[in-house]
Amino acid sequence: IRDRAPGALPLRFYLMAAAIEMLHSATLLHDDVLDNADVRRNLPSVPRRLGNHRAILLGDQLLTMAFEMIGDAASLNSARLISRVVSGICRGELLQNSLLFDPESGSSMRRYRERIAGKTAAMFSLALYLGAREMEHHRSESMHPDQLRPEDHDDPRSDSSSCRRIRRYGYNIGMAFQIIDDVLDLDVSSDSGKEKGKDIREGIITLPIIRMLRAGTLTKPRLRELWAEPGEIPGFLETAEMTMACVESMGEARIYMERADRELQAASDESGTDLSDLSAVSAQLLRRRR
Numbered sequence: 495i496r497d498r499a500p501g502a503l504p505l506r507f508y509l510m511a512a513a514i515e516m517l518h519s520a521t522l523l524h525d526d527v528l529d530n531a532d533v534r535r536n537l538p539s540v541p542r543r544l545g546n547h548r549a550i551l552l553g554d555q556l557l558t559m560a561f562e563m564i565g566d567a568a569s570l571n572s573a574r575l576i577s578r579v580v581s582g583i584c585r586g587e588l589l590q591n592s593l594l595f596d597p598e599s600g601s602s603m604r605r606y607r608e609r610i611a612g613k614t615a616a617m618f619s620l621a622l623y624l625g626a627r628e629m630e631h632h633r634s635e636s637m638h639p640d641q642l643r644p645e646d647h648d649d650p651r652s653d654s655s656s657c658r659r660i661r662r663y664g665y666n667i668g669m670a671f672q673i674i675d676d677v678l679d680l681d682v683s684s685d686s687g688k689e690k691g692k693d694i695r696e697g698i699i700t701l702p703i704i705r706m707l708r709a710g711t712l713t714k715p716r717l718r719e720l721w722a723e724p725g726e727i728p729g730f731l732e733t734a735e736m737t738m739a740c741v742e743s744m745g746e747a748r749i750y751m752e753r754a755d756r757e758l759q760a761a762s763d764e765s766g767t768d769l770s771d772l773s774a775v776s777a778q779l780l781r782r783r784r
Contacts, residue, residue, distance in 0.1 A: 507628060509567035514621045516560035517576070521583060521617070523553035528587070529696065533689065572624055579620045586612025595697035595721055597714040601707050606700070610672040611665070618668030622772075623661035626761075630657050659761035663772070666754035670779060673747040676700035681740045682731050691727040694720060701746065702739035711735040751776045 525531070526539040527546050533539060541549040564573050589609050593600035630653070678684050679693045680702050693700050699717075706712035712735065720727055730736065755776050762769040 504632065506567035507625075507632075509563045510572070510624060510628065511621075513560040513563040513567070513576075514617075514624070516556045516563070517580065518617060520553040520556040520560065523549050523556070527553075529692070531692075536685075568624075572627070575624070576620065579616045582612040582616045586610070586614075586616075590698060593699065597699065597707070597717050600697075600699040601704050601714075603704060606704060607669070610669060610676075614672035614675075615665045615668030618671065619661050619664035622664035622667075623657070626657045626660040627653060630654060654765070656761040656765035656767070659757045659764070663754045663757040663761065666750045666757065667775060667779065670747040670750035670754065673701055673743055673750070674779065677702060677740045677743050677747070680731055680736060691724075691731055694727055694730075695724050697721060701743040702736065705739045705742050706735060709735075709739075711739070751779065 523540055526534060526541050527549050531539045532542045564576055586609050682690055720730060758769055758772055
């Protein structure tokens with residue numbers, strides 16, 4: 495393997511990007527097994543095509559390949575951060591599992607945000623932060639090759655303000671992404687490529703349901719009835735109250751997107767770097783229908 499990758503960037507950039515993508519793919523495989531998902535993006539899921547056993551093994555293989563790449567390419571602190579994020583994803587999944595079919599604890603906004611932060615926002619934040627951090631160190635190495643000690647490259651305390659802002663940008667993008675994903679599960683006007691109302695059937699309480707419970711347009715006894723009689727869920731999704739809850743939840747996603755845009759603009763101003771490609775992500779995310 496060559497020391498330098500095309501475009502004059504060190505090969506570690508490409509290895510770390512591939513590792514993050516493999517981690518993400520592994521979580522999707524395991525999610526589909528846990529969720530008994532038959533479809534992903536309008537196509538048969540891997541568990542449906544290969545069976546749960548092979549899907550789990552394939553996810554495990556992707557995880558081991560990712561960590562092998564991380565061992566080859568990442569600095570010590572970057573590897574520690576990746577490990578913490580993967581651990582956080584597992585904790586988020588465990589938290590979600592502990593709240594299934596629980597309208598008392600499961601309807602807590604604090605726990606909902608904690609859950610989606612661990613499951614989704616942390617991965618977005620990780621991918622963007624590592625890229626920004628490694629690029630920052632690469633530029634320092636190029637400009638001052640004799641002035642930096644090896645340990646200076648790996649100290650998070652040396653991160654610039656713009657690098658930290660990129661990390662917060664990723665977090666807010668991830669929070670918005672998961673909220674929109676939860677809305678798409680309940681919004682009958684969208685084509686998400688998945689069965690509608692799947693979260694409700696599985697006892698997962700997401701933001702639109704929390705909003706309805708708080709507004710009194712859905713009671714906890716009625717929610718229990720829907721769990722007991724899932725055949726009533728399609729009609730429930732057609733109600734005006736559900737439509738309003740989805741609209742309000744999209745409003746919360748927009749708040750996270752606005753926070754993300756502010757962090758990105760500040761990072762661009764502070765670093766003097768053109769980040770317009772990333773700014774397009776916000777608008778595209780809010781138009782997401784699947």
